[in-house]
Amino acid sequence: MEQNLQFQSQLDTFLLDCTAASGQLSPWSSFGCQSMFPDAQLTFTDLDVQSPGAQGACLGEAEASSSEEALEVSKRRARRLVTHQPYKVQRHAANIRERKRMLSINSAFEELRCHVPTFPYEKRLSKIDTLRLAIAYIALLREILMSGCDPKSYVDECMKNGYKNQTNAIWNTSGELIGTF
DNA sequence: TAGGCCATCTGGTCCT
């Protein structure tokens, strides 16, 4: 946990440094991420052409059926074009924020993994397995509470008979849920 | 080699 905080603060400092670097784009791509813009001198027009997302957006815009929609789309585009001088800088800052956001989500997943029981030999739970197992685990705990039985004997009983909760998900600590929620 | 998982980038939308 403490390591986490330390890492977070180091990351914050680093990210701020990158952003503050005289408004220039930092060479983030050299830090292991695959930048869509290997050339930092790309113009906005280049971005429009090269970005797959932008292509999709343009496609969607082209598909706007009604004239009102088309008008709204072109207005939106114009607004974008007008405010684009700092577009690259804004986009880069947004990317940094997004990475930070994903990091915080991932650290929350790590924390959740610590609370979901697995066997030591099991490989690291994926995100989706972590969520599903957490749901099943909570359901099990709830059932133990509702039963009023001794938790250990309840679990022993489950192990003996094969656990099947009320949502039809079969409890399996290897991260595989047989059946559906 | 295909499929699963993941990180990253991106544009859109909503909220403050």
Place this chain on the structure above:
DNA sequence: AGGACCAGATGGCCTA
């Protein structure tokens, strides 16, 4: 206006 959140696209890595 700017930030948070989201979902789609893409490419890398790993494993069966």
